[in-house]
Amino acid sequence: MGTIAAMVSIALGAGSADSSPAAVWARACVVCHAAGGPTIIDLSTQAGVLRHxxxxxxxxxxxxxxxxxxxxHAGPLAGLHALQPGERDLLLQALSTRQQAAKAFAELAPPPRSEPLVGPSLVGRGCWTVPARGGMQVRTMLIPIEAGRPHRIRGISWQPEPGTPIRMLSFAADPARLLRTMEATPGEPLECMGNAGAVPSGALGAVTRTMTSFVLPDGWAMDLPPGDLAIEVTAEPAGRAMPVRPSIRLLPARASDSRTISAVAMMPSGLELAPGxxxxxxxxxxxxxxxxxxxxIVKGGAFLRxxxxxxxxxxGAARPLLAIPDLRMALVQPLLLETPLQLADGDIIRVTFGFDNxxxxxxQPHDPPRPVTTGMPPEGEDATVVLLLGQ
Ligand code: HEC
Known part of the structure; x- marks a missing residue:
């Protein structure tokens, strides 16, 4: 069982109807806040809860x-870690004093171990250092993918190093190696988006610190063409200069993952957002x-809200699949339905983007706000929703 499946079973309570504060905490918080997890904050022990x-x-x-x-309320595409009605109040009550918290979280159960996701490691050490200060930074790195080998994958997993400045990694195939022709200095990371030709940045998936793996549901896989794998890295300065070293694994498809996913990118073009x-x-x-x-997969810069x-x-009846009113790019994650939704010929998938400058x-990176156009974050806006559709 992979991490995502483990997370889903934790989210669903996995057969236990325990609604104590400790059980709700384990399901809603520890899932992302265990030692060795995607965040540095460990909330998996009583001491950790008391500290934070x-x-x-x-x-x-x-x-x-x-x-x-x-x-x-974000719709069936989200909701993996949702709190049920009353659970927020239950946790607030249990956290209200130190004594109450010590009692409520005395026997916080350690999270169940999930098997590590294994696959060939594609990326070695990086070649980019983020400075100590400044806003979010974005670079695109290229990893060659050999021809002649089948590259059918069911997912991507990222092993963040402790304290890594990386917030988000998006992956796109660049089979024609278009990005290389734009590369100024060979071997250096690119000052451009991974949107090469027909293959948009992020089309193969995106992982963030809220979700360090992107794994398709059982039975599905994606074909990775030979050429380059473009990895767009979003990093945030953290007070000291730090190397950016994305270490990712491609998870090979199994024989049973026989159905193929195609990625359709929805990108608003020609944005011109006046200040305000x-x-x-x-x-x-x-x-x-x-x-x-x-x-x-939702991807964007600072202005996609x-x-x-x-x-x-x-x-004409609309079926809501997702509604995120308050998007924060550092917290986005790949969104997968538990069971794929069967759409009929001619059905419309409507994506509504809301921008706030x-x-x-x-x-908002600027005070006062400045004009914003389509382009590379943090100055520009590269909002994209990649629809993962079966064939
Ligand atoms: C989907 C993953 C996820 C879930 C679920 C989650 N968190 Fe977080 N949390 C994060 C991320 C990511 C950060 C940012 C810290 C980082 O970048 O390392 C964070 C930060 C925090 C911080 C530190 C904020 C700061 O400014 O330093 C606290 C405290 C926290 N979370 C508590 C909670 C509690 C309590 C719950 C459950 C009610 C919870 N989290 C659920 C992902 C999650």
Missing amino acids: RGLSRALLLDGTMPPSISHA ACEERVLDHATRGATPFVGA SVAIDAIGPT SIANPQ
């Missing part, structure tokens, strides 16, 4: 944790033939 009690309570109160992308502007863009994708909708995905049938946007 005040901050945890504040983040629960203002809705920052668990991340909004996983709230139940809030703007919505709607893009439609019409399905051709019966199409299973498997999931979506909301994303909605709806499936629209012949009567006002000072009220908590991700």
Whole structure:
């Protein structure tokens, strides 16, 4: 069982109806906050809870944790770590004093171990150092993929080093090696997006610190063409200069992963956001033939603040699949339906992007705001929703 399956079974309570604060905590918080997990904060022991009690309570109160992308109201594509009605209050109560927390979390059960995801390690050491200070930085790195070998994968996994400045990694195939022709200095990371030709940045998946693996549901796989694998790395300065070393694994498809996923990128083009502007863009994708909708990858810069995905049938009735009102790029994760949704020929998948270039946007890099156009973050906006569709 891979990490995602393990997470889902934790999220569903895996057969236990335990609704004590410790059980809710294990399901909603420890899943991302265990030792060796994607964050540096360990909330898996009583001592850990007591150490971070005040901050945890504040983040629960203002809705920052668990991340909004996983709230139940975000639709069936999200909700993996959602709190059920009443559970937020239950945790707030248990955290309200040190004594209460010590009692409620006395026997915090260690999280079940999931088998590590194994596969050939593609990326060795990196070649880029982020400076001590400044805003988010984005670079694209290239890894050659040999021809002549089948590269059918079911996922990607990233092993973040402790304290890594990397927030997010997006993967795209560049079979024609277009990016190399744009490379100024051979061997150096690129100052450009991984959007090469028909293959957009992020089309093979994206992993972040809230979800360090991207694994397709059982039975599905993606074909990785020979050429280059473009890895777009988003890193955030953390007070001292640090090397950026993405270490990722490709997870080979098994014989049973016989159905193929194709990635359809929805990218609003020609954005021009005036200072202070809030703007919505709607893009439609019409399905051709019966199409299973498997999931979506949301990617963007500082100005993408909301994303909605709806499936629209012949009567015009919309079926909401995703509604994220408060997107934070450092907390996005690949979104997969537990069971693929069967769409009929001609059904529309509608993606609504919400952009905010006002000072009220908590991700706003400039005060006062400056004009923003389509382009590379942090100055530009590269919002993309990649739809993962079965064939
Ligand atoms: C989907 C993964 C995920 C879940 C679920 C989650 N967190 Fe977090 N949490 C994060 C990430 C990512 C960070 C950012 C820290 C980092 O980058 O290392 C974070 C940060 C925090 C911080 C530190 C904030 C700071 O400013 O230093 C606390 C405290 C915290 N989370 C508490 C919680 C609590 C309590 C829950 C459960 C109610 C929870 N988290 C659920 C991913 C998660």
